[in-house]
Amino acid sequence: MTPDSDQTCDLLDLVRQGDQQALQQLLTRYQADLLAYIETRLDPRIRARIGAEDVVAETQLEVMRRLDDYLQRRPMPFHLWVRRTAYERLLHIHRDHGAGKRSPKHEERLPARSSLLLARPLLAGGPSPSQEVAAREFAERVNQAVAQLAEDDREILLLRHVDDLPYEEVACLLNLKPAAARQRYGRALLRLRKVLADQGLLEATS
Amino acid sequence: MTPDTTSEDDALEMLVAEVADEFRERQQRGEQPAVEEYAARYPQYADALREVLAALQVLHPSGQGTTVPREPTADQSEHGPEMATTGIFGDYELLEEIDRGAMGVVCRAWQISLGREVALKRILAGKLASAAEVQRFQTEAQAAANLDHPNIVAIYEVGEHDGQHYYSMQLIEGGDLRTRVPQPGTHVGKKAQGQAVTCWPRRPGRFTMPINGSCCTAT
Numbered sequence: 001m002t003p004d005s006d007q008t009c010d011l012l013d014l015v016r017q018g019d020q021q022a023l024q025q026l027l028t029r030y031q032a033d034l035l036a037y038i039e040t041r042l043d044p045r046i047r048a049r050i051g052a053e054d055v056v057a058e059t060q061l062e063v064m065r066r067l068d069d070y071l072q073r074r075p076m077p078f079h080l081w082v083r084r085t086a087y088e089r090l091l092h093i094h095r096d097h098g099a100g101k102r103s104p105k106h107e108e109r110l111p112a113r114s115s116l117l118l119a120r121p122l123l124a125g126g127p128s129p130s131q132e133v134a135a136r137e138f139a140e141r142v143n144q145a146v147a148q149l150a151e152d153d154r155e156i157l158l159l160r161h162v163d164d165l166p167y168e169e170v171a172c173l174l175n176l177k178p179a180a181a182r183q184r185y186g187r188a189l190l191r192l193r194k195v196l197a198d199q200g201l202l203e204a205t206s
Numbered sequence: 207m208t209p210d211t212t213s214e215d216d217a218l219e220m221l222v223a224e225v226a227d228e229f230r231e232r233q234q235r236g237e238q239p240a241v242e243e244y245a246a247r248y249p250q251y252a253d254a255l256r257e258v259l260a261a262l263q264v265l266h267p268s269g270q271g272t273t274v275p276r277e278p279t280a281d282q283s284e285h286g287p288e289m290a291t292t293g294i295f296g297d298y299e300l301l302e303e304i305d306r307g308a309m310g311v312v313c314r315a316w317q318i319s320l321g322r323e324v325a326l327k328r329i330l331a332g333k334l335a336s337a338a339e340v341q342r343f344q345t346e347a348q349a350a351a352n353l354d355h356p357n358i359v360a361i362y363e364v365g366e367h368d369g370q371h372y373y374s375m376q377l378i379e380g381g382d383l384r385t386r387v388p389q390p391g392t393h394v395g396k397k398a399q400g401q402a403v404t405c406w407p408r409r410p411g412r413f414t415m416p417i418n419g420s421c422c423t424a425t
Contacts, residue, residue, distance in 0.1 A: 005368070007368060025293065025294060028290070028292055028293035028294075029290065029293055031290065031292070031293070032289065032290040032291065033290075118265060142264060142265075157265075161265060161266075182220065182223045182224075183216065183219045183220050183223065184219075185223045185226070186218070186219035186220055186221070186222035186223030186224075186226070187219045187222075189222050189223070189226055189258050189261065189262070190218070190219065190222055190254070190258060192258075192261050192265075193254075193257045193258045193260075193261040196260075196261050196264055197257060197261075201264060202257055202260045202261060202264070
């Protein structure tokens, strides 16, 4: 597992000694990373009401509230713990605003940015304009399909395929044992296969 | 979705993860693993594996195997592409982002030890791939630092902090030349005659217009 940088460890030591300024610096240090993480995952339908910056602020509050407990146990590196806190905030917000519920069939779901990230490699396209258009259309259909996955399925695909994290870190982030994380990944792939097959997107490649 | 948690489903899920991981690892090594190899190895799950591997290839078309742009992971991400634009960076307190390009981010910053405002350019982690490129970056910045001319922005410091290369330079207030020069200003900045002027790849936005109206090259 990637350990925290020396600087982060130093700041954590200072925070433990009650240094308020160090706490500010620590939070600032992770702000950009948090914003990027949350922007990728925040449901676009909720974005109109709650901005990614608001979720960052809520996460920082939560980090401050639970920091004493974290410092006593240090169950995982700080950088992972911050992301995990953000992920829990997002799940909470999505649940409160009903984003996790399936929408009626006729209503097209807007893909979250996480789906776009997963489909991004497809946008490379081909040498000719028509191939490029075809690639874009294909990527768009994959987008729509991936957006139909449940949030936790999409999340683990994102962590494995885009963030390229090892199971150990994925497990930390999702509060699972590494073996369970692996199984969850297998399950997400099986569900991905189903949504892609339903859209007729698997025949095209085989 | 109906979660079936029979042991057979568990076994299939574990196998799918294992096969997918191995398949991707081999692709990452530059191999072209055959789907049928896995279908033959686990005949009882052949159909499921064929489709899952096809789904994997939808996400990672084979020609480009592993070209998913790798997001900064873990510690790297602390100063990776989503570079912080506030906070403390070595001797500098970052104040706000001025410009962002493919190579890095330029921020207005306060140099703590000398108590002055500067423009600080940090190069994105991973953008200077080889030791030779790092060397070139430093040589160029040093060369620019040795130039002393009213129309060339002064480079104050070149260095590395926390694994990130940076240089600080004179902060020019006064706005963007994009609004002043109709064509990308190819002659701008060629004022230090007789001296070797180092050329970075330039865009119109890379020039700033100081308040007195003469031209300066920035990054």
